[in-house]
Amino acid sequence: MMAKCPVARLADFKEYPLRRVVVDGVPICLARLDSGEVFAISDVCSHEEVELSDGELDGEDVECPAHGSRFNVRTGAVSGLPASEPVATYPVSVEDGEVFVDLRQAK
């Protein structure tokens, strides 16, 4: 599994706060909050295997486009039904406008 890996630039979030990347075959949803912070969670909704990055960012929650399940991007915890299982989170770091994700430290 790859170590800390560059996945996007902050400028990539200008149009939309959610972005899908795939690292080592793992789909990841990057979310940039209004505060400027960037978080990374699994891009697979734990409810029905839908891409969360196709959904919407509402505050600190990503809302699944299919059924509206919500996940907190900081913790991966479910914040709205119908999902009942959390999604994985990955540490994110930003250096010189570049966003890095470390899959080895997934929670």
Add this chain to the structure above:
Amino acid sequence: MAEATGQVEATADAVAAEPVDGAKCPFARVNTLGDVSRLLRSKTAVTHSPDLFAARASDEVNGEINVREFLAASMMYTEGDSHRLRRKLLNPLVRADALEGIREDVVLPEADRLMALWLAEPDADGVRRLDLIEFLERIFIHFTARLIGLIDMSSDERLALMRSFAGPLAAGTSSGFLADRTAVNERALAAKQRYTQEFFTPSLRWHREMRAKIDAGEIPDSDVPNSLLKLVAAGAAPEWADEANAIVESTLLFAASVGTSTQSIVHTIDFLQTWFAEHPEDLERRSDPTFLLHCLQETIRLRAPFSPYTTRLSLERNELADGTTILPGQELHMEWVKANRDTEVFGQDAVGFNPNRPTPADGTPRYGLGFGLGVHQCYGLRVVVGNDGAGGAHVMLLKKLMDAGVRPDPDNPPVGLEKDMDKFDVEDIPRYIKYPAIFDGGPR
């Protein structure tokens, strides 16, 4: 399909021995939690065919009307990008903050108003009565009107007119399960025409005027609450550019939200009447929101979606747990109500109503498959159980009714729609159109 018939490995329960609805091959009954879940969750195994739900093969004339006028243009019967976009657009309408606003500002105050008005004076025999169907439909019409974005909904006359469409439109969307479909469809078409003329068209006109003002910078977007018609006026989905499609989208939302919401509460009160008689120790919990939520979830597990099955079209060869082969092109009857009686998941008494049932250990929700699963899982799930699972307006309405001492009127039995009982193999699931109730506690 004809070629496939001979290949079906019929077993006692999973495949019907006789063709149904004139189809050339028999339908397959899918009625275990595992099979229903697996097929509905597959992205390629099944599709939601309006022709099947409308039982078009057995009645082409009425089936075609149902498909054309009430089903096919809805997101419920489309797949892929068309479905995904519309669902994504409509999801924010049932977010927690939106639902709380509708519940606190509209639904609960209207319930208080109607109860105070209709229960103010007892009848000549000293008993306070109201028809629960009329009461609940009147309340949920407010919710639906917000969801659709209908305007001019403040007068009792307008609400009563809108309410008069609820039954016929719901029947028009599901006439495949009903008797005398020709008469059902005549009433449904008349209701749709009047609904369009009196409510939909003027409301869409208003939204288009507002859209023009928003686009011109004369008013902020936030001045117009989010709704289906706001999205239609904004051209948010290409399918809604055809006004006929937008009408169908709205009538299906109308039928689903008013009809199933009303039935779920009335059926819960119906179940509770028997439950309290057999378990008087639970009477003191009659206003406990958690107890009432569990009651509502039991009702949904046992009765939703208030039809004996829903249909799917098989797209791939598949195999059920008992070895039955499912063939591409085969009609599937997804029997939620039977699957939801799985004793391994819900316990040995799974066939009955038990609000004290433990939550299933395997993570299955208390309501089982009552909201369906997969791509077309019910849009109203969060409306009923709440975004946090603690219950929404439905539980609060149940509490209000319980607080007021609601119980079925022993002298006036409920009235249900006349159904095609050939379709109700699992059990009779009444679709009430009148449910007289008496109130021992008086208005609150």
